[in-house]
Amino acid sequence: MKETGQLVADPDDPRLEPYARNPEAAERVVAASFIVGILCLAAFGAAYWQAASEPYLGGFMAGGMFALGFGFTAWGKYLMPRGPFEEARHSLARPEPERAAFQAAIVDRGAVAIGRRPFLVKLLGVAGGIAGVVMMFPLLRSLGPLPKHSMFTTGWKRGSRLVTARGRPIKADDLEVGGIITVFPEGHEGSAQDQTLLIRVADSAITTRPGRETWGPAGYLAYSKICTHAGCPVGLYEEETEQLLCPCHQSLFNVLDAATPVFGPAPRPLPQLPLMIDRDGYIRSQSGYLVPVGPGFWER
């Protein structure tokens, strides 16, 4: 390799020729690109001034940028010395004596200067460890409350009246058979964990699980709307098949059979809310949910 420095190229060196076989044409192309770019940018300015619609603004800006860039790149590629040029690649690893000296400077010097105070080193280790641990406390603990029992509860209590998202109470004759509506416990309208689907089905079709005989008065069934898979709202009801579909990952739940999953990745039925109808005809919950709603978690 020659030494880098003051190399003057030989004018006859074919590496200094432009890459383009026809540099004049290439220069014309570059010039045309630049002109198009300039015009587009000017047009952008005018369009912005005149409050043109967004596609015009974006289109002119895009065209200006692209045309300038195209010219720039073509200049660099076709009109500059084509090479090939090279540079030497030297080993990054230093010669052994230098490396040994570097290692010694860090390791040996440290071992002597620091290692002779083993008690202080241990204290420093303890301090570093404890700092690392306690500094995590505010970083984590202050971010949110502890879960405690909150994953096991919802806003549904014994006797909660079923209301719509806007707070209108549901009466026993509000829904036709085949009707479906999202309900909340009164006072918790719109709440994420309390969202519940109220479905009215033909009374005879229901497969009643033992212990749930009184949960579905007048064909009304209420299930948590939170998918037991990943927590999406189970928003699609297919009336013909009496199935609930989660649009996120396609879990299917059989409404007539305690919302058992019949297809897809959901592992558990949607929890069922026991209902009753009060003397005034309003639908109320007999109690809250008996199992945690939503996806699985460790403490469940």
Added chain:
Amino acid sequence: MSSETPVEDSSPNPRVEAARSSMTRRREGRLAAGGLPGMPRRGARSKRSNQSIMDQALGWVDDRLGVSSGRSLVDKIFPDHWSFMLGEIALYSFVVLVATGIFLSLYFDPSSANVVYHGVYKPLRGQTMGVNYASTINISFAVRFGLVMRQTHHWAADVFVGAIAIHMCRIFFTGAFRKPRELNWAVGVTLLILAIVNGFIGYSLPGDLISGTGLRIMYSIMLSIPVIGTYLAFFVFGGRYPGNGVIIPRLFILHVFVVPLIIAALIGAHLYFLVRQKHTQFPGKGRREDNVVGSPMWPNFMFKTMGFQLMVTGVLLALGAFFEINPIWKFGPYLPYKVSYAVQPDWYMGWLDGALRLMPSWEFVGFGHTIPLEITIPGVIMPGLTFALFYAWPFLEARFTGDHAMHHLLDRPRDRPLRTAVGGGALAFYFVLFAASSTDVTANFLHLSLNLVLWSFRILLIVLPFVVGFVTYQVCLELMKVPDSGKRHRAMIVERSAEGEYHGYSAEARPGDGAEELEPEEVPTYLPVDELVGVGAANEETEATSKGVRQAPR
């Protein structure tokens, strides 16, 4: 001839000499009509004074910072191969992301407090929505150039992750990750993870129906981690989902400050390693382990790459101007009890979404605890293993091949059939997962039952990687038997004379052919501009031929 009077060439410090003599010359009028080597005679007056200002400026900086030691950076060689520009696409998308992101941050309000919308977009007037959603609607309709900026930002994010992924494939299949570049591979994998994370956070911010659903799923994935999951989800979201309104401000500061800062720092490290270790290159004439062949940083590469930055910007702006993306005003504001049909995330989250769909419902219940494996495996373990394998691959490969040597020359993928087959199989695996994120749409479109589609994808997920791997392996073996295939040949022209005699000769060189045949040389310091006629028309001393090919006046 200017190069025949190189007074400066013998002086110990040519830069100083050059500056001094050019100043002298200015004082003494146009004494040195020949100019310095490398200085143009044409238009000499204006150019010379320009150069002297540049010389003085560089001298001024050099006195203070010693920048002349950076000469090797100016001469740094960049290999001329198209595949090296994939990383540049990623880099320039990031630049566009930062620029458009700054614009958006001037208008976006990261608060999920409720407001009633009274803006210019009529269909939403009177609706209650989050401030974040309202301000994003505002950017889209009330801020001039806002919609293009927003859509360009979104497109740039999609292109950013895509360019990283394709760039990573290039690195993988050509073996560029081998010693000494394992560290830079690890930096690159980290950048891929951060790009995906920040992309997800970014499209969660506007508070539309789809992004809120995405956050809900992310909460469930955190919840599914054994032992710490519930605590982690509570701490990140500030309580039980949807938390107490802190998640959007938290995601915002991660999205606009913390993650981009780490990405920028890692890009710096990525490029620092690249300069320090120099580029890899494909084998070829004059290309060896101990050199790099290509074009110099200044001016060739700077022109090409700055132009490329502008072109990438132009394409992203065109996407943002003409192709609607994430039209949040059509989705409506997020309400926890609402959901829309055909919910799909951005493409780079598709493999995770598909995995969630394909996983059977294997919840583990026992010992008083629940592990929702139907979430934990596709949402936590699978991506964790994926990225762990990415990080470990250079070391795994070195261990299995026993190859611990330095490598600066790249492999052709066919020459490493096993690696290529493994890479092909892995790509097939992730592609099936990605495609599976549209099971519902596929079933509807093909009028098939969801069950059939689901099981087809499950079987494909297991079978296809092996099929693709096997076929790739066989193709590599076949290609290895034809060592020249895929290389550029001069065309052969065969002529038949009137007598019926056949006569063959090589066709004229196409652009680039000639350069391949030359031996590489070091980048010269001075170009003899008077003799090197770049463009015929620009110089009166040139006799441009009819084809315009350069002719030296000798």
